[in-house]
Amino acid sequence: MTSPGTVGSPDGLTAAWLGRALATEVTSVTYEKVGSGQIGACYRLGLTTPDGPRRLIAKLAAEDPASRAFLGPAYRTEVSFYRDIAPTVAVRTPRCHYSALSEDSTTFVLLLDDAAPAxxxxxxxxxxxxxxxxxxxxxxxxxxxxxxxxxxxxxxxxxxxxxxxxxxxxxxxxxxxxxxxxxxxxxxxxxxxxxxxxxxxxxxxxxxxxxxxxxxxxxxxxxxxxxxxxxxxxxxxxxxxxxxxxxxxxxxxxxxxxxxxxxxxxxxxxxxxxxxxxxxxxxxxxxxxxxxxxxxxxxxxxxxxxxxxxxxxxxxxxxxxxxxxxxxxxxxxxxxxxxxxxxxx
Structure with a gap:
């Protein structure tokens, strides 16, 4: 299955998109914003899948498009951490189920385990x-x-x-x-x-x-x-x-x-x-x-x-x-x- 790439807003986190990203069937999705979102924007997702309900955290680029070019290096670093570094160290951090970064580093997506009730x-x-x-x-x-x-x-x-x-x-x-x-x-x-x-x-x-x-x-x-x-x-x-x-x-x-x-x-x-x-x-x-x-x-x-x-x-x-x-x-x-x-x- 080919990667669905990135999305620029939570509206792009559709059931079809998430199904491709997670390589599973997703029949419905809800989201709510969490955190203040100065550098990036985070959303708690509620997914319906054949295996039952599932909750994830989606992390996206900042809502302000003008900020994204300035923040591109930070986005690249975080995506690269989960891809290149997290599997090689023992620090406790949310498991990453999907990561994508645009070629110009202005948009990205991370789908992470929801750590609630932490x-x-x-x-x-x-x-x-x-x-x-x-x-x-x-x-x-x-x-x-x-x-x-x-x-x-x-x-x-x-x-x-x-x-x-x-x-x-x-x-x-x-x-x-x-x-x-x-x-x-x-x-x-x-x-x-x-x-x-x-x-x-x-x-x-x-x-x-x-x-x-x-x-x-x-x-x-x-x-x-x-x-x-x-x-x-x-x-x-x-x-x-x-x-x-x-x-x-x-x-x-x-x-x-x-x-x-x-x-x-x-x-x-x-x-x-x-x-x-x-x-x-x-x-x-x-x-x-x-x-x-x-x-x-x-x-x-x-x-x-x-x-x-x-x-x-x-x-x-x-x-x-x-x-x-x-x-x-x-x-x-x-x-x-x-x-x-x-x-x-």
């Missing part, structure tokens, strides 16, 4: 050490199987950060920091403003630092992109548009630094890094000791304000979004000071 994490509320432990072990299941795997460098849609990339980041990040500081004003403490500006000064050497170890980096591994089942075990990671290559521990520092209250993070981070490291070794990572991992975790803490400031600069402003970015900045900047991260750059 519930989305809350970036504003933060998470408990127990939930954090499950999340970091799942993160190691992304990093460990392809740790320093040279074949990743052969994938045309993934690449390591270059000196030219670092120069470009240096040019855009400092102005973004000043915009961020101006936007939030007195809501940012003087220590936070000072730390942000110091991060901006050092971000170029940081982003190319410690490059001898590399691997897959989710890039936005945070609570809003994690689904937690009601039984409390088996967190599921979603939203793979920002996958890249870099030091994998950046994901770990970003998750703990932005997702936990600073006091709780400081009290529990040694144990959480140890749980992550133990899981890494279980996936075959060798010659990487726990203390070296913790030192890399300290170094990687810059990932928190970097992603937070850039996300705020390029995202669509919302009330919850502003509250989230401010909270993430405060938490991650406290982490940088607690760990004396900037002295390592």
């Amino acid at each position: 519930v989305q994490g809350d970036q504003l509320g933060g998470c408990t050490p127990e939930r954090a432990a499950d999340a970091v072990v799942n993160l190691a299941a992304l990093h460990g199987p392809r740790w320093c795997d040279p074949s990743l460098l052969d994938l045309p849609w993934l690449s390591l950060v270059t000196a030219e990339d670092a120069k470009g980041l240096d040019e855009v990040f400092a102005p973004a920091v000043e915009t961020f500081i101006g936007r939030f004003g007195d809501a940012l403490s003087e220590p936070d403003r000072a730390t942000l500006r110091e991060v901006a000064r050092l971000v170029a050497p940081w982003v190319v630092g410690r490059s001898s170890r590399f691997g897959l980096v989710h890039g936005d591994y945070r609570l809003d992109n994690l689904l937690f089942p009601p039984d409390g075990d088996g967190v599921i990671a979603v939203d793979w548009q920002t996958l890249s290559l870099g030091h994998p521990v950046r994901d770990l520092a970003f998750f703990l630094g932005t997702g936990m209250d600073p006091a709780a993070r400081a009290a529990g981070e040694r144990a959480l890094v140890a749980a992550y490291h133990e899981a890494l070794t279980g996936h075959g990572v060798e010659d990487y000791g726990l203390e070296e991992c913790f030192d890399d975790y300290r170094f990687a803490a810059v990932q928190g304000p970097l992603i937070t400031v850039l996300g705020c600069a390029y995202g669509t402003p919302t009330e919850r979004g502003d509250a989230m970015f401010l909270t993430m900045a405060r938490r991650s900047l406290a982490m940088i000071r607690d760990l004396d991260t900037l002295s390592l750059i």
Whole structure:
């Protein structure tokens, strides 16, 4: 059966189209929108098939056609993750039943398992050490199987950060920091403003630092992109548009630094890094000791304000979004000071 390709809107997800995509008979379909849909649009599908009712999540391009050309690289990355990477790693993520990407990368379709009744994490509320432990072990299941795997460098849609990339980041990040500081004003403490500006000064050497170890980096591994089942075990990671290559521990520092209250993070981070490291070794990572991992975790803490400031600069402003970015900045900047991260750059 030939692939039915992509559709530009949920109206294209007809019973006939879905039947071709899933290689089964579909006699009826219903859909409802889920999520906010800033980068892509998600719909919960109810299908009637000969084997009984079936529920899937369909992920499509953003509703605004003008946004699609800009978002094309992100669409290509997510589709490529499910095609090329997901089968080779152990991270828990929804099973993909169908994927398609247009030649110009402006439209795509992913048909994924519906993870309900799992519930989305809350970036504003933060998470408990127990939930954090499950999340970091799942993160190691992304990093460990392809740790320093040279074949990743052969994938045309993934690449390591270059000196030219670092120069470009240096040019855009400092102005973004000043915009961020101006936007939030007195809501940012003087220590936070000072730390942000110091991060901006050092971000170029940081982003190319410690490059001898590399691997897959989710890039936005945070609570809003994690689904937690009601039984409390088996967190599921979603939203793979920002996958890249870099030091994998950046994901770990970003998750703990932005997702936990600073006091709780400081009290529990040694144990959480140890749980992550133990899981890494279980996936075959060798010659990487726990203390070296913790030192890399300290170094990687810059990932928190970097992603937070850039996300705020390029995202669509919302009330919850502003509250989230401010909270993430405060938490991650406290982490940088607690760990004396900037002295390592």
